[in-house]
Amino acid sequence: MMLRFRYALALAALGWLAGCASPQPRGTGDLGLVIERAAGRVQLVNTTTRSAIAVIAGLGDLSHASVVYSRDGRYGYVFGRDGGLTKIDLLLARIDKRIMQSGNSIGGAISQDGRLVVAANYEPGGVRVFDAQTLELLADIPAVSASGRMSKVVGLADAPGQRFVYSLFDTDEIWIADLTEPRAPKLQKFTDIGRAPYDGLVTPDGRYYLAGLFGEDGVALIDLWQPEKGARKVLRDYGRGSEKLPVYKMPHLRGWAVANGHAYLPAIGRNEVLVVDLATWTERARISVHGQPVFVMARPDGRQVWVNFAFPNNSAVQVIDTLRNQVVKALEPGRAVLHLEFTPRGEAVWVSARDDHRVVVYDTKTFEALAKVEADSPSGIFFTSRALRIGF
Amino acid sequence: MMLRFRYALALAALGWLAGCASPQPRGTGDLGLVIERAAGRVQLVNTTTRSAIAVIAGLGDLSHASVVYSRDGRYGYVFGRDGGLTKIDLLLARIDKRIMQSGNSIGGAISQDGRLVVAANYEPGGVRVFDAQTLELLADIPAVSASGRMSKVVGLADAPGQRFVYSLFDTDEIWIADLTEPRAPKLQKFTDIGRAPYDGLVTPDGRYYLAGLFGEDGVALIDLWQPEKGARKVLRDYGRGSEKLPVYKMPHLRGWAVANGHAYLPAIGRNEVLVVDLATWTERARISVHGQPVFVMARPDGRQVWVNFAFPNNSAVQVIDTLRNQVVKALEPGRAVLHLEFTPRGEAVWVSARDDHRVVVYDTKTFEALAKVEADSPSGIFFTSRALRIGF
Numbered sequence: 001m002m003l004r005f006r007y008a009l010a011l012a013a014l015g016w017l018a019g020c021a022s023p024q025p026r027g028t029g030d031l032g033l034v035i036e037r038a039a040g041r042v043q044l045v046n047t048t049t050r051s052a053i054a055v056i057a058g059l060g061d062l063s064h065a066s067v068v069y070s071r072d073g074r075y076g077y078v079f080g081r082d083g084g085l086t087k088i089d090l091l092l093a094r095i096d097k098r099i100m101q102s103g104n105s106i107g108g109a110i111s112q113d114g115r116l117v118v119a120a121n122y123e124p125g126g127v128r129v130f131d132a133q134t135l136e137l138l139a140d141i142p143a144v145s146a147s148g149r150m151s152k153v154v155g156l157a158d159a160p161g162q163r164f165v166y167s168l169f170d171t172d173e174i175w176i177a178d179l180t181e182p183r184a185p186k187l188q189k190f191t192d193i194g195r196a197p198y199d200g201l202v203t204p205d206g207r208y209y210l211a212g213l214f215g216e217d218g219v220a221l222i223d224l225w226q227p228e229k230g231a232r233k234v235l236r237d238y239g240r241g242s243e244k245l246p247v248y249k250m251p252h253l254r255g256w257a258v259a260n261g262h263a264y265l266p267a268i269g270r271n272e273v274l275v276v277d278l279a280t281w282t283e284r285a286r287i288s289v290h291g292q293p294v295f296v297m298a299r300p301d302g303r304q305v306w307v308n309f310a311f312p313n314n315s316a317v318q319v320i321d322t323l324r325n326q327v328v329k330a331l332e333p334g335r336a337v338l339h340l341e342f343t344p345r346g347e348a349v350w351v352s353a354r355d356d357h358r359v360v361v362y363d364t365k366t367f368e369a370l371a372k373v374e375a376d377s378p379s380g381i382f383f384t385s386r387a388l389r390i391g392f
Numbered sequence: 393m394m395l396r397f398r399y400a401l402a403l404a405a406l407g408w409l410a411g412c413a414s415p416q417p418r419g420t421g422d423l424g425l426v427i428e429r430a431a432g433r434v435q436l437v438n439t440t441t442r443s444a445i446a447v448i449a450g451l452g453d454l455s456h457a458s459v460v461y462s463r464d465g466r467y468g469y470v471f472g473r474d475g476g477l478t479k480i481d482l483l484l485a486r487i488d489k490r491i492m493q494s495g496n497s498i499g500g501a502i503s504q505d506g507r508l509v510v511a512a513n514y515e516p517g518g519v520r521v522f523d524a525q526t527l528e529l530l531a532d533i534p535a536v537s538a539s540g541r542m543s544k545v546v547g548l549a550d551a552p553g554q555r556f557v558y559s560l561f562d563t564d565e566i567w568i569a570d571l572t573e574p575r576a577p578k579l580q581k582f583t584d585i586g587r588a589p590y591d592g593l594v595t596p597d598g599r600y601y602l603a604g605l606f607g608e609d610g611v612a613l614i615d616l617w618q619p620e621k622g623a624r625k626v627l628r629d630y631g632r633g634s635e636k637l638p639v640y641k642m643p644h645l646r647g648w649a650v651a652n653g654h655a656y657l658p659a660i661g662r663n664e665v666l667v668v669d670l671a672t673w674t675e676r677a678r679i680s681v682h683g684q685p686v687f688v689m690a691r692p693d694g695r696q697v698w699v700n701f702a703f704p705n706n707s708a709v710q711v712i713d714t715l716r717n718q719v720v721k722a723l724e725p726g727r728a729v730l731h732l733e734f735t736p737r738g739e740a741v742w743v744s745a746r747d748d749h750r751v752v753v754y755d756t757k758t759f760e761a762l763a764k765v766e767a768d769s770p771s772g773i774f775f776t777s778r779a780l781r782i783g784f
Contacts, residue, residue, distance in 0.1 A: 023417060025415060025417065025418075025466070025483035025484065026417075026464065026466065026483075027420040027462065027464030027465040027466030027467075027482075027483070028419040028420050028421055028464070028465060029420055029421065029461075029462075029463055029464045029465030029466075029776065029779050029780065030463050030464040030465075031464075047463075048463060048464060048506070069421075070419065070421075071421055071422050071439075071440060071735075071736070071737075072418065072419030072420070072421045072422040072423075072440060073419040073420060073421030073422075073465065074417070074418065074419030074421075075419075090419075091417035091418075091419070092417065112737045112738070112739045113737075113739050114440065160693045160695070160737070160738060160739070161757050162739075205651075205652075205693050205694050206692075206693035206694075206695075207652075207693065207694070207695070225695060225715055226715070259597075260597075260599075261653075261671065279653065300598075300782065301552045301597050301598035301599065301782055302597050302598075302599070303552070303598075303599070303617060323617055323618070344463070344779070344780035344781075345463075345504045345505075345552070345780065345781070345782055346504070346552060346782075347504045347505050347552070347554075365552075365553050384421065385780050387421050387736070388421065388736035388737065388777050388780060389736075389737070390692065390693055390737055390738075
């Protein structure tokens with residue numbers, strides 16, 4: 001009887017443990033993931049306590065990895081360079097599902113309604129569409145030109161109306177895929193948009209798609225409100241120019257900041273940030289900065305633009321005041337600053353310093369370092385607030 | 393022994409139940425609250441399943457009630473007309489804390505860092521600052537002019553830098569309170585800003601504070617990036633004008649939409665929506681609509697502006713295409729349409745029809761009614777995505 005009693009207690013305890021595997025309830029609005037690229041892991045972080053909560057391992061090759069989020073903020077979708085697509089449950093701090101969706105991927109996006117996750121691939125080139133809940137493949141859209149040539153896909157971004165826009169690097173095209181019916185994508189193709197588009201973005205309001213060109217100067221632009229007008233070329237001087245200066249790292253177009261009616265762009269090969277009028281798409285000013293800019297990111301209220309730099313000037317971050325269009329602050333978060341992400345309302349910014357293995361959190365008003373979070377070669381930082389935005 | 397065995401099992405079962413009171417983990421990014429004004433209740437809703445999850449009662453007088461959210465999205469703060477301030481736990485679907493903070497309140501806001509909840513009061517006039525976690529009173533800022541006159545406070549909005557901006561209806565002032573040190577607020581006061589400010593807003597980028605004037609035509613404007621420049625008057629024709637048409641309901645200034653470089657404003661006493669250039673603050677166009685507009689709300693991508701109307705034309709909603717500045721659709725969600733709220737990325741909009749006791753969810757692309765949620769005299773609809781925005 002004593003044995004039975006103990007057995008009952010043990011069973012009950014087990015039941016208790018099993019039944020309570022679900023953690024304490026918590027909101028998801030202040031969570032995020034930091035990529036630990038070398039280790040194939042992500043750190044789950046909290047922007048309220050400014051600390052790491054958990055580490056989730058087993059994500060494969062995370063160089064150039066990016067993350068999008070489910071509309072409830074619970075799940076993060078990590079696109080790895082090796083074609084891995086990993087769905088992470090932030091509340092249980094574990095991998096929910098993981099598939100190898102291609103041989104070589106360059107990022108992804110999530111549909112406006114949150115039901116579709118789409119990956120852009122190098123190898124084989126094209127776009128694949130997955131059910132966001134199950135990661136079941138719903139559509140495979142190869143990137144093949146009218147003449148039958150295959151292409152790498154770059155610059156994938158979501159747009160309103162269940163659409164995705166992306167560029168074909170090898171065939172000089174931009175495609176819009178309408179995935180209202182996911183298994184029957186409707187494609188709209190723009191050809192001869194400019195030579196070798198290498199990255200793209202959708203403006204924060206979802207209206208314009210822009211593709212940077214590797215093969216010539218200028219930027220290809222499509223007005224998604226009036227796609228019937230076709231693609232046109234703007235900013236014809238934007239690029240490496242005739243001098244062909246050494247370019248240490250092609251800047252990320254996703255880094256384009258829109259603030260105060262202007263776009264702030266990383267110059268290519270020059271230590272400058274360009275200021276462009278959004279109404280006319282013409283250059284208005286150039287701001288001298290510390291190195292070749294990589295990410296040029298606006299604080300959510302647009303008053304500040306933060307810039308990081310390519311090697312060898314990559315241990316610094318500079319802050320531009322958009323009212324005066326001047327650098328007002330320089331900071332040294334650590335060696336090899338790779339990325340930065342603002343909290344949703346902009347009171348703080350998280351900056352990753354890969355070679356010093358830390359993420360530094362700054363107060364954007366006082367520039368005080370509020371916290372340092374240890375991380376193994378951190379690169380990208382992605383907060384759940386991205387779930388609510390267009391063009392990511 | 394048998395008794396002891398049973399007792400142990402019962403205890404274990406109790407422990408199991410107690411330990412598992414926490415619900416299944418779920419994200420908070422797709423939740424919201426709908427005010428049931430007559431019943432003093434709120435409905436907890438889910439924008440993914442487009443349904444109501446729970447009802448939370450006991451909130452007092454909810455006419456003109458509004459809601460702000462904690463930065464993690466777990467807690468909603470409901471400001472009632474009777475001065476009640478109720479903190480609701482969305483994950484446990486229950487009241488977490490409730491205080492009577494004044495005799496008569498007109499709304500509230502939450503600080504950029506999410507630590508402070510601030511209420512604007514009619515009776516006694518002034519602003520009260522609370523700890524967002526405990527609802528402990530941290531500061532009480534009476535609204536008293538230099539000559540000693542007390543005032544109702546209206547148009548309270550948060551601004552970057554832990555600031556709050558609000559208007560003093562009875563003394564023609566706008567105050568900026570810097571709550572970096574919550575127990576020692578720093579006040580900046582602007583006097584003679586125009587007669588009887590009755591409502592105010594901060595533009596979505598957090599830069600401008602605008603106050604509508606009841607006592608004269610025009611709008612008072614402060615550039616929060618350059619407050620040293622003082623308050624100035626813009627849109628001098630905005631108001632009831634010389635004809636003094638009957639105004640069935642003063643429109644909500646929070647309804648001002650910013651889209652495509654323009655602000656869309658409800659005309660006062662006229663069946664028109666005004667289009668204003670944001671760079672010059674001058675009127676560019678007028679769009680004829682079905683009735684006197686109350687809320688003029690932009691879809692998050694700015695391509696559409698949705699308008700509801702004052703009695704007697706209040707069973708309709710009209711949709712303006714901001715590219716053509718024309719009404720492109722009219723809908724009839726039900727009698728007495730009081731409010732509307734877009735999902736964060738704008739694929740759907742929720743519209744409350746008070747006298748038909750329902751909230752209708754529309755697809756903003758097809759205008760199809762996707763769902764109807766039953767509710768008792770619903771008024772305001774507030775999604776957790778507001779936690780991430782400036783100026784709410």
